[in-house]
Amino acid sequence: MTKTRTAVHHDASSSSGDPQAIGRMVTSYDVAKLAGVSQSAVSRCFTPGKSVSERMRTKIMRAADELGYQPNAIARMLITKRSNLIAVIVSNLSVNPDFASILSQHMIERGLNLLFFTLDQDADADRAIQQLWQYRVDGVISAAELSVEQIGVLRERGIPLVFINRLYDVMGANSVGCDHAEGEGWLIEKLVSAGHSRFGIVAGPEASVVSRMRLRGALDKLAALGCAAPQVVHSDFTYAGGREAMRGLCGGKKRPDAIVCANDLMAIGCIDEARLALSLKVPDDVSVVGFDGYAPGQWGGYQLTTVRQPVASMVKAAVDMLVARIEEPSMATEKRVFSGELVEGSSARID
Amino acid sequence: MTKTRTAVHHDASSSSGDPQAIGRMVTSYDVAKLAGVSQSAVSRCFTPGKSVSERMRTKIMRAADELGYQPNAIARMLITKRSNLIAVIVSNLSVNPDFASILSQHMIERGLNLLFFTLDQDADADRAIQQLWQYRVDGVISAAELSVEQIGVLRERGIPLVFINRLYDVMGANSVGCDHAEGEGWLIEKLVSAGHSRFGIVAGPEASVVSRMRLRGALDKLAALGCAAPQVVHSDFTYAGGREAMRGLCGGKKRPDAIVCANDLMAIGCIDEARLALSLKVPDDVSVVGFDGYAPGQWGGYQLTTVRQPVASMVKAAVDMLVARIEEPSMATEKRVFSGELVEGSSARID
Structure with missing residues (x-):
């Protein structure tokens, strides 16, 4: 022996x-x-x-x-032709700190392992797709945007793909997401019914699908409620970007009375800029709302009014959907959309 | 064709x-x-x-x-007997958001891929070690603590292992770390020479190796400078834990004039508790310092005085060391220790 x-x-x-x-x-x-x-x-x-x-x-x-x-x-x-490996693709912009940990636990429960790719540059996605093919992964979960060509390569090769927080209308692109438009609608409705009328919107990068969906949701609801068109500035989802956007929005004569940010980190930047540089009180002088449910947004100094994404439900659904597709590749393409949760903090004057 | x-x-x-x-x-x-x-x-x-x-x-x-x-x-x-797979083990407590991204880029440059394990429970480490063996990984980088037995299993199986931010005196445990004691020493020296004399220390969990090294560094420097023994409380590295620890330390009659926290997140909690609940001014009434270089600590409202860990240098060194060991398994066990960088913010009265 x-x-x-x-x-x-x-x-x-x-x-x-x-x-x-x-x-x-x-x-x-x-x-x-x-x-x-x-x-x-x-x-x-x-x-x-x-x-x-x-x-x-x-x-x-x-x-x-x-x-x-x-x-x-x-x-x-x-x-067996099964590697029990799942490729997980994330971009720097899409990382939620809880994401990898929750995903990892769901993988463990199913006996799956996680081959991890972070995309910093455009070329990285092509490399990731080449590599995950080499390791014969059983499937892919992507929290990063992929091109139509890249999605096509995975489909041709018969590798099941589920996007998380990226809803696509591309053939074969299964996805799990949060209802961004609905969530923005809730925030706008609350702000309007509390008397806000001059809106400033801090959107994310123009190329971001998530930012586009959130912006669309806010604009549609404002139009539906008969509000004046808001000022819209695009930023980069960062704290510094939020501060700069706030300076831009509040520099003119007609300062907005409500700032709607495409994520919590920029909303935190807006609050700090308002208090520390512009001597404005939040929410007395200006209301600020975010989106995501980022933990620091709930710290005592911020208490952001925001929409929390149901990350745990979304991750579980993505893994369930992927495993179902590995078992049964002929399933029709599917989208699962979860509602967010309105968090009524103290960064906005709402009832 | x-x-x-x-x-x-x-x-x-x-x-x-x-x-x-x-x-x-x-x-x-x-x-x-x-x-x-x-x-x-x-x-x-x-x-x-x-x-x-x-x-x-x-x-x-x-x-x-x-x-x-x-x-x-x-x-x-x-x-070839090479999988080009590197297992990366992290625990919930050890995740630095930049870590995975920087690591991933260094892996890409070397044609390596990353098999990712997050440990939530004690049993997860045993599972991770079993799985990484099954996939014949070329080596392991661990940002989580492993037992002496687990380290022994990897050594027996000839799988090179490098710890990042965990300095061990265990045979075969190579490591890359930050000089925690040196960094704490800098902070204490600055605080003492600015006239602080009543110290409170918020340590991390008693089981945490990083917390123990930081605490040791602070206590040794205080003793060397002839200061009175500080009040020490143990917490859990979280924001809420920091707030609770601050309540405990400042509840008595002899309130500390300087709070030294084992990480930035707890320091942020201490600052918020001081300002929002205890009506204390930071740093006028109490100085607060942290450790890590966590990005939110540098937001306008906090501007933490802290020691920034050189994450990029540490990650690069860990990958270099691991690759060298894969090429040459007979290399002697090695430690590489990097100095942190003192960040003089505005959360402490120092010159």
Whole structure:
């Protein structure tokens, strides 16, 4: 037994590049023989989601430990064509700190692992798609925007794709999102019914799909309520961008009485600029609202009025949808849209 | 040609589980034949870090595109024993938002990919170690604490391990860190020479190695300067924990005149509690300092005096060290310790 275990360790630490090395490893056959059970019982015991009796598991685990057996994911991949790897693509702009942690927990529960790609530059998305194909991932969850061509490549290759927080009308692009327009509508309605009439909007980058949806929702609701057209400035979703946007909006004679920001971080920047640089009181002189549910927005000094995205529900739905599609690739393309939650803080005068 | 390409796509989207399917794929041999070059030239062209002439690359890429060739990472792994996968382990407490992004960029530059594990519970670390072994990762970077047993398992299996921001005196545990004690020493020195004498320390969880090193640094410097022993409370590294700790420290008769927090987030909580609940002015009534360089700490309302960790240098060093160890497993265990950077904000009365 000791000899066998040594062989396994040598296999892992060796850099000899011997292609036969994997053949020397302890196999499920060895474990089955020692445990006195069938090989398929051993396989079930090590396959997430499959079960064996407690007595069977004890026998198998004892034999596996004795032999130093570790089921080899790579070897299994060549047989089952499943890598149990899910590629997760995020961009710098789209990272919610809770996102990776919640996603990771859902993956663990399903026996899946997470191959992680962060996009900083445009070229990174092409690289990510090439790499995830090489590792034969079972599916992709993207919190970053992909081009129609990139979505097409994944579809052609039969790799299920689910966008999170990116709702696309592109063939094969499944998505889970928050109802941005509805949430902005709630905020505008509350602000208008509390008497606000001069609106300033701090949108995100023009290229951002999320920003466009939030802006559209705000503009439509303002028009529906018969309000004057708001001042709109585009910024970059950052704190510094929010401060600068606030200076721009409040520099003229007709200062807005309500500022609607496309995310919480810019709203925090607007509040700080109002208080620290413009000597304006929030919300007495100007109301500020955000969108996201970013934790620092709820700190005592800000208490942002905002719409919280249901991140946990969205992530769970994305993983559920992806797993369903891996099982059944012919499913029709689907969108799941969750309502946000209105958070009535103290950064806006509303009832 | 069309026929070949169809076969490749069918291979990817099929769920037939045919173990021969990979054998039907377009190989580097096919590409070499069509391009009229050697098979090793094709291999070099698709191997990160290896180069071929521009003319050669053009020929090969044209042939590869025509055939729909994608070098198969899995097949290559069985030959080279290199997966080009690096496991990255983080815990909820250790996540710096920039960390994943900076790490991802360094990985991309070296042709490496990132298998990502987040630990929420103690059992998750054992699972992560089992999984990363199954995927035959080339190495591990951990920003989470691992047990001596877990470190031992990786060492036995010959998997190089580098800790980031966790300095261990355990055999085989390479690490990259920030000099916590030095940084705390700077802060204490500045505070003492500005006349502070009644210190309160908000430490992190007792089990946290980082918290212990920061606390040790602060206590040693206070003792060396002949100051009275500070009040020490342990908290949980969160905003709410910081607020609660501040209430505890300032509730008694002899209120501290300086609060030293083990991270920026708790320092922010202390500042808010002082201003919003205790009606104390920061820094006039009480100085507050943090540690980390967390971006919100530099927002206009806080402008924390703190020590910024050199995250970019630390991450680059961790990747360099890991890659060197993968190339040369017999290297002696090594620690690399970077000095932080003192950020003189306006949350403390110092000169």
